[in-house]
Amino acid sequence: MSWAxxxxxxxxxxxxxxxxxxxxxxxxxxxxxxxxxxxLSKFWVYGITIGDTHYGSDVPHQWHRGWPGMGFTHTLxxxxxxxxxFWLWKRNRAFTVGFLxxxxxxxxxxxxxxxxxxxxFPITTINWTLETWAYAATIEGGKYLDAAAYYSSLGLVMDxxxxxxxxxxxxxxxxxxxxxxxxxxxxxxxxxxxxxLPERGLVALYQATFxxxxxxxxxxxxxxHVVARPVIDxxxxxxxxxxxxxxxxxxIGARTLPHVDLWIVAPVTLxxxxxxxxxxxxxxxxxxxxxxxxxxxxxxxxx
Amino acid sequence: MWIxxxxxxxxxIVLGIWHKWMLNWFVGPVWLVAVVVLGPWIAERVSDRLxxxxxxxx
Numbered sequence: 001m002s003w004a005x006x007x008x009x010x011x012x013x014x015x016x017x018x019x020x021x022x023x024x025x026x027x028x029x030x031x032x033x034x035x036x037x038x039x040l041s042k043f044w045v046y047g048i049t050i051g052d053t054h055y056g057s058d059v060p061h062q063w064h065r066g067w068p069g070m071g072f073t074h075t076l077x078x079x080x081x082x083x084x085x086f087w088l089w090k091r092n093r094a095f096t097v098g099f100l101x102x103x104x105x106x107x108x109x110x111x112x113x114x115x116x117x118x119x120x121f122p123i124t125t126i127n128w129t130l131e132t133w134a135y136a137a138t139i140e141g142g143k144y145l146d147a148a149a150y151y152s153s154l155g156l157v158m159d160x161x162x163x164x165x166x167x168x169x170x171x172x173x174x175x176x177x178x179x180x181x182x183x184x185x186x187x188x189x190x191x192x193x194x195x196x197l198p199e200r201g202l203v204a205l206y207q208a209t210f211x212x213x214x215x216x217x218x219x220x221x222x223x224x225h226v227v228a229r230p231v232i233d234x235x236x237x238x239x240x241x242x243x244x245x246x247x248x249x250x251x252i253g254a255r256t257l258p259h260v261d262l263w264i265v266a267p268v269t270l271x272x273x274x275x276x277x278x279x280x281x282x283x284x285x286x287x288x289x290x291x292x293x294x295x296x297x298x299x300x301x302x303x
Numbered sequence: 304m305w306i307x308x309x310x311x312x313x314x315x316i317v318l319g320i321w322h323k324w325m326l327n328w329f330v331g332p333v334w335l336v337a338v339v340v341l342g343p344w345i346a347e348r349v350s351d352r353l354x355x356x357x358x359x360x361x
Contacts (some may be wrong), residue, residue, distance in 0.1 A: 035328070204335050211332070215315045
């Protein structure tokens, strides 16, 4: 799984929208699309312990990414279905397209850990993984060990990569960008928040996901390598050992599920990303016409 | 405004390292918004109060 990468990619998607969509795709759509896969599945991955009883999944990685399990939440199919349902309900192009792009970003970037995602669900339930770092969510280790493993592996590089992508498009984080590109795509939502917050609070709210991603990256990395005192192979260490080798870190057993050959994952993932952008580009104008038609109908007096 | 962003980031990171329950998608964003909104508001009121001179006696 990815950690802060999911926060940064919201802004990366926003900054790399096709030209004709700029200022017209909902930021909240992208945010919720990126957020929904883990919102639907992750609570039971770590579970909760009350007294001596642990409530949660028996096999966290199977629950999170597999079938049977909640792995379908990390598929393009689920993103398309939820986006289509929202479109049929509201006919809101800005939110629908944003949601689909955010959802696709999440599902596609999660192919990097050793479990991966079911990219072609429901055609096949086999997982697609690049095995870049170890999927490390376990019942015994919980969130702490998961974080330590992630921030001791190429997962850290993944987070930093997405951070750099956003920083290269730093204007996406500015007040000016928020005023000219973000608010026009979501005027009602921002007006609603504006009932309680001054403008500086609204801008902070827009930047808050980036802020959270950056802070959690620094906090978890500092904890894992400076504060924690793990015992590995019977030896107490100052911080978890860093291991930037493929499918690292070495000190944890990478969880995995039946998956396709490693070498076809990257081209297929990129092809699917291209397919999503192509589909969205082709549907953009027809969706706009359908949205306007619905608005005209809604404005007409009944009877 | 930068000072409030720095203050929010440093305080959240330091507290988050020692109290990891704070490192979640709800507390993080709320922390930034709260510091950026309430920080200047409180600072303004404090500086108003400190800057207010006593009325000269007649």
